[in-house]
Amino acid sequence: MNEEQNLTHLSGSYVMKRLLSYLKYFKRKVAITFIVLLIATGADVLGPIVMKVFIDNYLTPRVFPVQPLVFLAVSFVGLYAISALFNYYQVLSFQKIALNIIQIMRVEVFAKVQHLGLRFFDQTPGGSLVSRITNDTETIKDLYVTVLSTIVNSTIMMIGIFAGMFFLDVRLALICFILMPFLIVLMWVYRTLSSKIYRVTRVKLSQLNAKLNESLQGMAMIQAMRQEKRLRNEFGQINHDHKTAMLKSVRLNSLMLRSAVYSVYLIGLMMILSFFGIQSFDNVVKIGVLYAFINYLDRFFDPINQIMQQLTIFQQAMVSAERVFGLLDDERMAPVQQGDSSPAVKEGRVEFRDVTFSYDGKTDVLKHISFTANPGETVALVGHTGSGKSSIINLLMRFYPIERGGVFIDGEPLTGFSDDELRNRIGLVLQDSFMFVGDVADNIRLSHNQITEEQVKEAAEFVQADKFIEKLPNQYHEPVGERGATFSSGQRQLLSFARTMAQNPKILVLDEATASVDTETEEAIQLALSKMRRGRTTIAIAHRLSTIQDADQILVLHRGEIVERGTHQELLQKGGLYFNMYQLQHGKGLENVSAAK
Numbered sequence: 001m002n003e004e005q006n007l008t009h010l011s012g013s014y015v016m017k018r019l020l021s022y023l024k025y026f027k028r029k030v031a032i033t034f035i036v037l038l039i040a041t042g043a044d045v046l047g048p049i050v051m052k053v054f055i056d057n058y059l060t061p062r063v064f065p066v067q068p069l070v071f072l073a074v075s076f077v078g079l080y081a082i083s084a085l086f087n088y089y090q091v092l093s094f095q096k097i098a099l100n101i102i103q104i105m106r107v108e109v110f111a112k113v114q115h116l117g118l119r120f121f122d123q124t125p126g127g128s129l130v131s132r133i134t135n136d137t138e139t140i141k142d143l144y145v146t147v148l149s150t151i152v153n154s155t156i157m158m159i160g161i162f163a164g165m166f167f168l169d170v171r172l173a174l175i176c177f178i179l180m181p182f183l184i185v186l187m188w189v190y191r192t193l194s195s196k197i198y199r200v201t202r203v204k205l206s207q208l209n210a211k212l213n214e215s216l217q218g219m220a221m222i223q224a225m226r227q228e229k230r231l232r233n234e235f236g237q238i239n240h241d242h243k244t245a246m247l248k249s250v251r252l253n254s255l256m257l258r259s260a261v262y263s264v265y266l267i268g269l270m271m272i273l274s275f276f277g278i279q280s281f282d283n284v285v286k287i288g289v290l291y292a293f294i295n296y297l298d299r300f301f302d303p304i305n306q307i308m309q310q311l312t313i314f315q316q317a318m319v320s321a322e323r324v325f326g327l328l329d330d331e332r333m334a335p336v337q338q339g340d341s342s343p344a345v346k347e348g349r350v351e352f353r354d355v356t357f358s359y360d361g362k363t364d365v366l367k368h369i370s371f372t373a374n375p376g377e378t379v380a381l382v383g384h385t386g387s388g389k390s391s392i393i394n395l396l397m398r399f400y401p402i403e404r405g406g407v408f409i410d411g412e413p414l415t416g417f418s419d420d421e422l423r424n425r426i427g428l429v430l431q432d433s434f435m436f437v438g439d440v441a442d443n444i445r446l447s448h449n450q451i452t453e454e455q456v457k458e459a460a461e462f463v464q465a466d467k468f469i470e471k472l473p474n475q476y477h478e479p480v481g482e483r484g485a486t487f488s489s490g491q492r493q494l495l496s497f498a499r500t501m502a503q504n505p506k507i508l509v510l511d512e513a514t515a516s517v518d519t520e521t522e523e524a525i526q527l528a529l530s531k532m533r534r535g536r537t538t539i540a541i542a543h544r545l546s547t548i549q550d551a552d553q554i555l556v557l558h559r560g561e562i563v564e565r566g567t568h569q570e571l572l573q574k575g576g577l578y579f580n581m582y583q584l585q586h587g588k589g590l591e592n593v594s595a596a597k
Contacts, residue, residue, distance in 0.1 A: 015321050019143065022101045033093040037153055040086035043079040045160035048295040050076045052168070090153075098144030105324065106137050112328050118399045120332035122359065130213065131206040132327050136320035139202075143317030147310045154303030161300045178271075182264050183304055187311065190252070194315040197248050202319050204242035211235050253312055335401045337419065343412040345425035347375040348506035348537035350396065355405035357391060365391050367560045369405070371553070375506075378538040380548035382578065383557035389541045391560075393509055396539060398422060409507070427505030431512045433496035435484025440469055441476040443484075444498045451502050459502035463528035465494035490525065497528050508532060510540040545582050554578065 023030050054072050058064060110133060165173035215222060215231050222231055350373040357366040366388045373379040381389040394400050395407055398414055407414040414422075435443055444459060445451045456476065460466040468491055472478040484492045500508070510529070526547065532538075542548040549568040556564035556571065556578045564576050571578035 010322050010325060012318060015318055015325060018325060019140070019317075019321055022104065023097070025104065026097050026100065029093060029097055033090050033097070034152070036086045036093070037090045038156060040083050040090060041153065041156045041160050043083040043086070044157060045164050047076060047079050047083075049164060049167070050079065051295070094148070095145055098141050101144055102137055102141040105140065106133060109133050109137065109324060109327060112330070115334055116330060117332050117334040117401075118394065119359070120330060123332075129327075131202075131209040132323050135205060135209070136202065136324050139313075139316050139320040140324065142313050143321070147314045147317060150306050150310045151314075154307050157303045158300060179264055179267065186264070187308065190308065190311055191315060193252055194249065194311065197245055197252065198315045198319045199322075201242060201245040201249065202316070202323060204238060204245055206323075207238045208235070208242060211238055249312070335398050335415070337417060338415040341412075341416050342418050342421070343410070343416055344421060345409055345417070345506050347410050348425075349373070349375055349408075349410050350379075350507060350537055350539065351408040351411075352392070352395075353406045353408065355392075355395065355402065355407060357395060357400070357403060359391075359400075365560050366395075369560075369562060371555055371562065371565070373537050373539060373553070375537055376535055377552040378533055378540060378548070378550070380540045380542045380551040380554045381557060382542050382545060382548070382554060382581065384581075386559075387557035388560040389557055390511065392557075393428075393511060393539065393541060396509060397426065397428060424503055425505050426507045426509060427500035427503060428509045429493075429496050429500055429511065433484070433489075433492040435480050435487070435492055435495065437480060437482055439474070439477045439479055440472070440495065443480055443495055444476075444502050446499065455502060456498075459498040460495075462501050462531060463494055463497035465491075465498045465528075468494070493525060494528065497525070497532065501532060506536060508536045508538040508540075510538065512541050512543050545578075545585055556581075 050072055054069075054076075058069060058072075113129060113133070162173060162177070211231075211234060215235070222228060352369050352371050355366055355369040356364055358364045365386075369388075369392065371379065381392060383389055395402055396414070398417075402414065409417065436446075441453065441456050444456045453476070457466065460469055460476075469475055469478070480487070484495070487495070540548060540551070542551075545568075548554060551568065553565060554568060554571055555562050556576070558577060564571055564574065564578055566574070572582060
């Protein structure tokens with residue numbers, strides 16, 4: 001799905017207000033930094049006035065008393081030292097505040113992502129999320145580090161310069177004041193044009209990350225299917241679009257940040273020189289005042305230039321903040337407990353009552369699903385790809401909200417259970433077992449600190465994972481790399497079994513646990529599964545029908561509906577869809593079944 005369609009466009013005032021709200025965590029530091037900034041700016045503004053006094057009172061009349069000149073020299077150097085020292089402090093302080101704010105923001109975004117529903121991840125590329133959490137927050141950091149401090153500093157500097165100008169000559173100050181509307185219009189035009197460009201550049205950067213993430217994850221398939229050229233072309237096209245957007249930004253910056261501002265500066269300079277030129281016809285021009293005004297004009301346009309240059313970062317940060325806040329405000333959350341009853345899973349009876357479900361709100365992938373799995377029973381779900389097997393598991397795990405019908409455990413609605421109770425009492429084993437970076441014991445225990453080292457070993461022994469674990473150099477403390485790449489698929493599956501059994505669940509959910517393992521490992525896994533299922537309600541998705549022949553009930557799904565149900569033998573006797581599926585997998589040995597019919 002196009003990421004631009006998913007973005008919620010927020011007003012600039014709302015985004016700015018929300019960005020500034022993070023400063024509340026550092027009120028005292030911000031106040032101190034602001035005071036230091038005022039002092040540094042004051043020192044900057046007073047410098048030209050000291051020089052003006054020296055020129056007009058001493059240099060022009062050629063009077064050089066030692067004591068006043070020493071005082072002026074010490075004052076000028078002191079003001080410069082105060083400005084340098086205090087500016088250093090305020091820059092460093094703003095940097096620290098900015099880094100702390102970004103730390104808070106990144107944790108907020110990461111925590112939000114952890115609680116978003118799977119519906120969100122179905123519609124959002126993983127690379128785009130990485131871009132928002134890393135690139136976009138990094139851009140926002142630049143806003144706090146440079147933009148806000150520069151704007152505050154420059155604004156205070158301009159106010160101070162105007163105060164100095166009015167102190168020297170009201171008429172000249174008013175002439176410079178006339179230039180302000182032109183500068184304000186210039187900033188408004190730049191911000192309006194640049195916001196559109198930067199929004200495109202951030203989206204294209206997100207798409208670059210998404211394409212890169214997809215390529216890295218699917219590298220084996222890309223090379224096996226000789227897709228290098230296609231992926232390179234697709235990446236190149238996105239990169240070209242990003243470059244085009246960046247070039248538009250460069251052109252706009254070259255025109256608005258340099259040429260336009262410098263033109264206004266030249267107009268101001270000509271107006272001041274013209275004023276002094278006309279005044280010189282009738283009066284003596286004070287060189288010190290002329291020097292101070294030219295100096296102030298340079299200093300006045302220096303913060304203007306800085307603000308205009310920071311508008312580039314400001315616009316990028318505003319667009320990035322809009323993307324980050326859009327993620328923080330996303331309402332596609334994972335379903336949570338409703339009500340305050342907090343029932344407990346005691347027996348493990350699972351019941352689906354007339355459940356109908358759609359991922360997109362248009363096409364139903366499940367239609368009127370009803371069945372009951374009694375405590376200790378195994379219910380198997382079979383059917384062709386897309387028949388709705390995984391959707392039933394997703395609803396039972398409460399990954400998606402139940403829209404029509406209901407799912408019940410021990411007679412209680414699934415929505416009434418707390419997340420802790422549901423996750424601790426339902427054990428999930430997926431076809432592709434996910435391993436976390438850490439060691440073997442960490443992957444079995446996960447974050448359940450109450451699970452002791454002894455219980456970890458007991459869980460591994462229960463599923464026969466201890467046999468290969470004890471052969472590892474560090475046994476239970478053997479490092480596990482990203483996604484457990486150094487372990488075979490069978491070993492990862494056994495570790496996931498041990499992880500599930502360490503929680504001692506009442507309900508077991510299996511998504512074809514033997515689909516991707518070798519025959520030798522499958523025997524060990526089947527034995528482990530048999531032990532795991534004893535005394536537990538088991539819901540199992542099966543592709544290999546031979547693995548669920550002993551199931552208490554087999555549900556055959558077709559296009560989201562249960563078309564057949566019964567035991568293995570009962571379904572074979574019916575000669576329906578299950579019979580045809582079994583015949584495709586086991587063509588031999590069915591003659592007797594056909595004859596019996």
